[in-house]
Amino acid sequence: MSSCLIPEEAEAAAQQKRILNCKQVDVNQLMPLKYHWAWEHYLNGCHNNWMPSEVPMQKDIELWKSNRLSNDERLVIMRNLGFFSTAESLVGNNIVLAIFKHLTNAEARQYLLRQAFEEAVHTHTFHYIVESLSLDQREVFDMYNAVNSIHAKDAFEMKLTEEVMQEGFTTDTPEGVQTFLKNLIGFYIIMEGIFFYSGFVMILSFHRKNIMTGIGEQFQYILRDESIHLNFGIDLINTIKEENPEVWTPEFKDQIIDMVKEAVELEIQYAADCLPNGILGLNAALFRDYVGYIADRRLERIGLKPQYNTANPFPWMSEVMDLDKEKNFFETRVTQYQSGAALVW
């Protein structure tokens, strides 16, 4: 293939690209682009550079060391640090060990490389918070073994990584494509699109009340990154569906809905575990509605029917992600980035 293609040749070459099992186009040749959405997500990610160590933590340190936080408030914060600190690694591992090798497309791989870096930055965030607040490192990073509701969510995900990593796994068969789609749905839709969101609500509820604003700010940056990860995942899943329509059978759709329902129950259990007594206007019952609400939104995005039809009890969460509101939420920001200063969702 020549490097200076005339437009019709470039278009023809691009059209031969496929996300899975591409045998026509060299995976090392980014251009001509076919999947412009993947490139756009890559550029959006690159515009959001941030480092956790640039977020001031002094106010958090003072508050954490004072007696002004209740035990219930400390529990919510600790459980969320415990969940996210290892969940970020699981997502990174899944990209590198399970997804990357099977995507036979340069622009999708380009995005995965960026996302993997962002997951490393997110893991770094928990290192930084643990160091800043002088928390027990082992307690935080071992919570995915020690706390049942965290362990259950992570075990659900790790099984999906293992299935794709099994010796002889291939996407050459319809069953293989289905297993691969389950992995993508399990990570992009469920882990990053559902399991992360109760934690975002809990930590950002503190931030809205001006409590633990350093951690709150870090979570806002993570949320911004995760919303791009989720959108990339949805585009990826929908493209694989379009290119392999034979695998998207009624039975398979039912399996996916069952998977999401199982995950919703795990997430509700996790929220109940974090909030044995209500705090800051949050309680486990509200999370039942919220998790159902976001699960429905995710199902719709991949062409599946909503299952819960609950109202969003935290409408302010969409405001957090609203561009016009960025100044209120990022008022603590002191560092300006060359390209990342503007919050673009």
Ligand SMILES: [Fe+2]
């Ligand atoms: Fe992440």
Ligand SMILES: [Fe+2]
């Ligand atoms: Fe992510």
